[in-house]
Amino acid sequence: MAIYEPERMWWNPLSKDERIWVGVALIWMLVSFIFMPIYHVVGSQNPPSETYKVTAEDFDKLVEGMVAKYKVGEENGFPVVHPNPSEPIYVRASMWQWYPVLELEKGKTYRLHLSSMDIQHGFSILPINMNFMALPGYDYVLKLTPTTTGEFHIVCNEYCGIGHHTMVGKMYVK
Amino acid sequence: MPAHDHRNEMEAPGVFVLALIFLAVFVVIWFAHLKWLMDVWGVQ
Amino acid sequence: MANFQFRTDPLSGLKIEKSSENLIKWNVIAALATLAVGGLMALLVALTRWPSVHLLGATNYYRFLTLHGIDALLAWIIFFEVALVHFTSTVLLGTRSYVPWLGWLAFALMLIGGGVINVIVLLGGADVMFTSYVPLKADPIYYLGVILFAVGALLGFIIFFINVTLSKRDGGYKRSLPLGSFGMAAGSIIAVLTLAHGAAIFIPTLLWALNIIGYVDPAAYRLVFWGLGHPSQQINVSAMVAVWYMTAAFVVGSKPVNEKLSRTAFVLYILFINVASEHHLLVDPVLSTWHKIVNTSYMMHLAVLASMIHAFAIPASIEVALRRQGFTRGLFEWLKKAPWGNPAFSGIAISILLFGFLGGITGVIFGTEQFNIIRHNTWAITGHFHGTVVAGTTIAFMGFTYLLIPYIFKREIIWKGFATIQPYLYGVGVATLSIGMMSAGQFGVPRRHYDITFSGAPFSFTFDPAIDMFMSMMGVGGVLAAIGGVLYILISFGSIIFGKKIGD
Numbered sequence: 001m002a003i004y005e006p007e008r009m010w011w012n013p014l015s016k017d018e019r020i021w022v023g024v025a026l027i028w029m030l031v032s033f034i035f036m037p038i039y040h041v042v043g044s045q046n047p048p049s050e051t052y053k054v055t056a057e058d059f060d061k062l063v064e065g066m067v068a069k070y071k072v073g074e075e076n077g078f079p080v081v082h083p084n085p086s087e088p089i090y091v092r093a094s095m096w097q098w099y100p101v102l103e104l105e106k107g108k109t110y111r112l113h114l115s116s117m118d119i120q121h122g123f124s125i126l127p128i129n130m131n132f133m134a135l136p137g138y139d140y141v142l143k144l145t146p147t148t149t150g151e152f153h154i155v156c157n158e159y160c161g162i163g164h165h166t167m168v169g170k171m172y173v174k
Numbered sequence: 175m176p177a178h179d180h181r182n183e184m185e186a187p188g189v190f191v192l193a194l195i196f197l198a199v200f201v202v203i204w205f206a207h208l209k210w211l212m213d214v215w216g217v218q
Numbered sequence: 219m220a221n222f223q224f225r226t227d228p229l230s231g232l233k234i235e236k237s238s239e240n241l242i243k244w245n246v247i248a249a250l251a252t253l254a255v256g257g258l259m260a261l262l263v264a265l266t267r268w269p270s271v272h273l274l275g276a277t278n279y280y281r282f283l284t285l286h287g288i289d290a291l292l293a294w295i296i297f298f299e300v301a302l303v304h305f306t307s308t309v310l311l312g313t314r315s316y317v318p319w320l321g322w323l324a325f326a327l328m329l330i331g332g333g334v335i336n337v338i339v340l341l342g343g344a345d346v347m348f349t350s351y352v353p354l355k356a357d358p359i360y361y362l363g364v365i366l367f368a369v370g371a372l373l374g375f376i377i378f379f380i381n382v383t384l385s386k387r388d389g390g391y392k393r394s395l396p397l398g399s400f401g402m403a404a405g406s407i408i409a410v411l412t413l414a415h416g417a418a419i420f421i422p423t424l425l426w427a428l429n430i431i432g433y434v435d436p437a438a439y440r441l442v443f444w445g446l447g448h449p450s451q452q453i454n455v456s457a458m459v460a461v462w463y464m465t466a467a468f469v470v471g472s473k474p475v476n477e478k479l480s481r482t483a484f485v486l487y488i489l490f491i492n493v494a495s496e497h498h499l500l501v502d503p504v505l506s507t508w509h510k511i512v513n514t515s516y517m518m519h520l521a522v523l524a525s526m527i528h529a530f531a532i533p534a535s536i537e538v539a540l541r542r543q544g545f546t547r548g549l550f551e552w553l554k555k556a557p558w559g560n561p562a563f564s565g566i567a568i569s570i571l572l573f574g575f576l577g578g579i580t581g582v583i584f585g586t587e588q589f590n591i592i593r594h595n596t597w598a599i600t601g602h603f604h605g606t607v608v609a610g611t612t613i614a615f616m617g618f619t620y621l622l623i624p625y626i627f628k629r630e631i632i633w634k635g636f637a638t639i640q641p642y643l644y645g646v647g648v649a650t651l652s653i654g655m656m657s658a659g660q661f662g663v664p665r666r667h668y669d670i671t672f673s674g675a676p677f678s679f680t681f682d683p684a685i686d687m688f689m690s691m692m693g694v695g696g697v698l699a700a701i702g703g704v705l706y707i708l709i710s711f712g713s714i715i716f717g718k719k720i721g722d
Binding site for chain 3: 002003004005006008010011012014015017018021022025026029030032033035036037039040043045046047049051075076077078097114118119120122124126127128129130131132133135136137138139140153155156157158159160161162163164165166167168169170
C-alpha cells in the first residue's frame with residue numbers, strides 16, 4: 001500500500017492497460033512537442049525572440065521621430081500615425097498609456113518595436129487577442145502582419161499600478 | 175512468493191476507458207486552440 | 219534510549235509520537251487560518267471582478283488580490299505541505315520526529331514571515347501582486363517577509379531528509395520508503411531547488427528595495443522568479459499526488475498497481491519539472507526560440523507524462539481494490555459502489571477529475587509556445603491555475619484533513635452531513651469559476667484587472683457581449699466555492715475544538 005513499505009520485489013512488469021496508457025500518453029506528448037518546432041517552419045503565428053537592449057530615452061527618441069515623420073491626425077490627445085510599411089514602427093508603453101495610435105495597412109508586414117518607459121506592461125491587441133510582454137530596457141521586435149481590417153485596441157494585461165485599468169490604446173488597420 | 179504476472183491482463187478496464195475519454199477531450203481542446211491560433215494575425 | 223511518547227492510533231493503526239503529532243497539528247492549524255484569510259480575500263476579489271457587483275475600489279482590489287495570492291497560494295499550501303512532511307517522514311514510518319526543535323524553528327519563521335507579509339500588504343506597503351515584478355517596488359519589509367517565510371519553508375522541507383535518514387536506523391523502513399513518503403521525498407527535493415531560486419531572486423530584490431544595489435534586470439527577474447514561482451506549484455503537485463495515493467490506501471485499502479510505474483513518475487517530476495517553469499516567459503523578449511521550446515515545453519511534456527501516469531495509476535489502484543472487494547460487475551460497478559459519502563474519498567476523486575480535465579489539459583496547451591500568444595496574461599491563465607492549485611491541490615488537502623482530524627487530532631468530524639457535501643460544493647464552485655475564467659480569457663479578458671469597462675481610459679473598448687455570461691459564471695462559482703470553503707474551515711476548526719474525543 002502507499003502507506004506501507006513495498007514488497008521486496010517491486011520492479012515488476014507493467015500490465016497491459018498500463019503499457020497501452022503510458023504508450024499513448026507518451027505519443028501524444030511527443031506530438032504536442034514536435035508541433036512547436038514544426039509550426040515555426042510552416043505556421044505564421046510564432047512568438048518572436050528578436051530583442052535589443054535600449055534605454056528609455058533612446059527609445060523615446062525613436063518613437064517621437066516616427067510620430068514627427070508620419071503623423072496624420074490626432075485622437076483624444078494622442079497622435080495618429082500612418083507609417084510606411086517598409087520602415088520600423090514603434091509602440092511605447094508607460095504608466096498608463098500606449099503611444100501613439102497606429103494606422104496600419106492590411107497584409108503588410110511591419111517590424112513593430114515594443115518597449116516600456118517605466119515598469120513591466122502587457123501588450124494585448126483586442127479583440128484579436130494577441131499578447132506580448134513590454135519590458136523596460138528591452139526593445140522587443142514583433143514582425144506583425146495584420147490580416148483583418150477595422151478598429152483595434154491595445155489593453156495592458158500586466159498589472160502596472162493603480163491606473164492599470166485605464167491603460168488602453170488604439171490601432172487601426174485599413 | 176513470486177509476484178503474480180499481470181503482463182497480459184487488463185487490471186483496471188474501467189479506468190482505462192475513462193483515461194481514453196480524457197485523452198479524446200484533450201486532443202479536441204488542443205485542436206480547437208490550433209484553430210483559434212490560425213485565426214489571429216501573422217507574427218514572427 | 220530516551221523516553222519518547224508513542225501511541226497507536228485506533229482507527230488507522232499508525233504509530234504516532236507526541237512531538238511529531240504536535241508539529242502536524244500546529245502546521246495544519248496555521249494552514250487553516252491562512253486559508254480562511256486567503257479565502258475571504260478570494261471572495262472579495264471575485265465579487266469585484268463580477269461586473270454586476272464590482273464590490274471594491276481599485277486600491278483595495280489590487281491590495282486584496284496581492285494578499286489572496288500570498289495567503290491562498292503560498293501560506294495555506296506550504297503550511298499544509300510541511301504538515302505532510304512531518305506526517306510522511308515520521309507517522310507513516312512509525313518513528314519519531316528526530317529534530318522537533320528544527321520543526322518549531324521552521325514553523326516560527328514561516329509564521330513570522332507570513333504575518334509580516336500580511337501586515338505590510340494590508341498597510342498598503344506592497345501593492346505589487348504575488349509576482350512583484352521589478353521595477354515595481356514594494357516596501358523592503360515585504361521582501362524580508364517573503365525571505366523569512368521561504369527560509370522557514372526550506373528548513374521545513376529539510377526536516378524530511380533528516381527524519382527519513384534517521385528513521386531507517388530505527389527500523390522505520392528496511393529498503394524503500396512507502397509510496398506516500400516517496401512522493402513527499404520528490405516534493406521535498408523540488409522544494410529545496412525551488413526555494414534556492416527564491417533566495418537567488420528575493421535577496422537581490424531586497425537589497426535593491428533598500429537602495430543598496432541600483433538595478434535588478436526585469437527579464438532576469440522574471441526568469442529566476444519563475445524558478446521559484448512555478449516549481450513551487452510542482453511541490454504542490456507532488457504533495458497532492460502523494461495525498462491521492464495515501465488517501466486511496468487509507469479509505470479503500472488500495473495498493474499501488476505498479477510501484478515501479480508510480481515511482482518512476484515521481485522521478486520524472488524531480489528531473490523535469492524545475493526546468494519546465496519558463497512557460498511564463500514564452501512571449502517575453504530576450505529568450506531565444508530554442509530556449510523557449512526546450513526549457514518550457516520539451517521538459518514540461520515529460521513532467522506532464524508523469525502526471526498522466528499518476529492520474530491513471532491512482533484510479534486504477536482504487537478500481538483494483540474495489541473489484542477485490544467484490545464490485546466486479548461490468549466496467550463501472552466499482553465506480554458506483556465507491557465510498558462517495560466519505561469526504562476524504564470524494565475529495566481526492568474530485569481533485570483527480572478536475573486537476574486533469576481543467577488544470578492539466580489547459581496547462582499543457584497554454585504552455586505550448588505558439589498557443590501562449592493567444593492566452594498569455596488573459597484570464598484563461600487564472601482559470602488554468604485555479605484548476606490545478608485550487609480544484610486539484612486544495613481539494614485534495616481538504617479531503618486529507620478529514621483523515622488527519624481523527625488520526626492526529628483524535629477528534630470525530632462534526633456536522634457529518636455538511637462534511638459529506640463540502641467537497642462537492644467546493645468542487646462545483648471552483649470548476650464553475652475556473653471554466654468562467656477560461657472562457658472569458660478566450661475573448662482576451664485580462665487577468666489582474668480592476669475594470670474591464672475601462673472607465674477613465676483615453677479610449678474605450680467593449681468586449682464581445684458573450685463574456686457577460688462567463689463573468690457571471692465566475693462570480694456564481696466564486697460564491698459557491700466560498701460557501702464550500704467556509705464550511706471546510708468551520709468543520710475543521712469545529713471538529714478540532716468541539717469534536718468528540720476518540721480513544722483515550
